[in-house]
Amino acid sequence: MEGVWKSKPKGQLDSLSRCFIACPFIVLISLVHTAHTQQNQTPPTDPDEARALNSIFQKWKLPVQSSYWNISGKPCSGRAIDNETHFDDDNYNPFIKCDCNFNNGSICHITQLKVYALSVSGPIPDELWNLTYLFNLNLDQNVLTGPISPSIGNLNRMLYLSFGINALSGEIPKEIGMLSNLSSLAFGTNNFSGPLPSELGNLTKLEQFYFDSSGVSGPIPSTYASLKKLRILWGSDNALTGPIPDFIGNWTQLTQLMFLGNSFDGPIPSSLSALISLTDLRIGGVLNRSSSLAFIKDMKNLRILLDKCLDFAANFPLTFGQL
Template sequence: MGGHVIVWILLSVCSWRISAAQAQQPPRTDPVEVAALEAILGRWNKTNSPVWSMSGEPCRGVPVDGVTGLDGNPKNNPGIKCDCSYINGTVCHITQLKVYALNVVGQIPAELQNLTYLNYLDLDQNYLSGPIPSFIGQLTALTELHVGFNALSGPIPKELGNLTNLNLLGISLTNFTGQLPEELGNLTKLQRLYTDSAGLSGPFPSTFSKLKNLKLLRASDNDFTGKIPDYIGSLTNLEDL
């Protein structure tokens, strides 16, 4: 009986030591996201910024300091922020990505769809071309999407209507064609919509009547047709038109 007790005590101590050792290990970034980030920056011929390390572990330092935002440190560009609270603080996910005004050329990489925890994406003021990929509609955690001031073209994908957590959508100064998709009316949390000088045409979708939280709407310098919709008067939170 006494031997069993001793064995149980030894097993408990070993288990506690293993747990303690695991707890002391810093959290690791999801390897799928690490590979995606490396591929994205590689396609754009960019390296990580000097304030975070890319050596297989990007979620260290500034990305997790809880203080410095993406706009708080100009050196954090390309910039990321991470959330390391997953699986009892052992796993980090990349939640924000900024590649702003870095003269990036090319299309939006397919690897971006693997950053499924993104809530903020800023690709403004580059030379990105081609369409907005429909897979962007899979990044449903996004609250802000900035892709303006680029050479993006083609129709705006209806899949953007799946981003129901968006409060900001910026597509200004681009080369899109066609109409605003009716599906954008699903973005009922949207507060700021920038569509000026985006190459758009046709009437405003009737579904925009559902955007009751809209505070700012920029739509100048497009080829919109028809009259200003009556429902604009019912958007009582609108402050800037």
């Protein structure tokens, strides 16, 4: 009869019930299998980079927790490739991050390396310069010694490069000037010697430059006039000589300028008056004390002024009638 619901035979109901009970487990097993398959399908790490990284860590006697990533077999795995773990997370050190999208997703390259404040000592292993896909390298606050190899010029993808607070020596290699994409460069608090390389003037994308207490000496190269994107420059406590260049007045994006503890020839150039974005200005060691503070009158954002040339220090806001 039409419109009358007909019950299913008992055997069919039992079969249907078993399906409802079993299906969730089948789906769960399928998901686990899929996840396992995806993990196994993670592209391999470039073998040259894997060997280089292992050699670096062995020479520096660095242990790595296996829960982070598989240093011995597949460095680009685990935390090194997930999107949730950030490179700057203090819980992961030493640490790498990888990019597995190269060659249509068939290979992973190491793109970031952090060995921060782990008391690593000795020279920088040559194998480091084989990690040519690095764009972020942080070796701050260790006990690294010896020179930086000219082979650093191989790292032409580098954006953020930091060797600060170590015991590195020798001259700053001019090959750093080949890293034309650099946004941040830090080699302060080291035992370097010699001049600032003129080739660093090629770093026209540089926004942050830290070389305070680095040991460099001599004049600021004229090629640095090209560094017009600088926002932060720390150059205190070196043996810099000659005049403070007029072209610094063209670095109009500067918010911090620190030149304490050098041996500059005065006076402080009036061109610095164009640096109206400055919030922190510290200048000292200018041999000719005929400088004045007139150049700061339009620096409305200035919050810290320390001028050891004039034995003057102030915290702002400050009315210019006090000068």
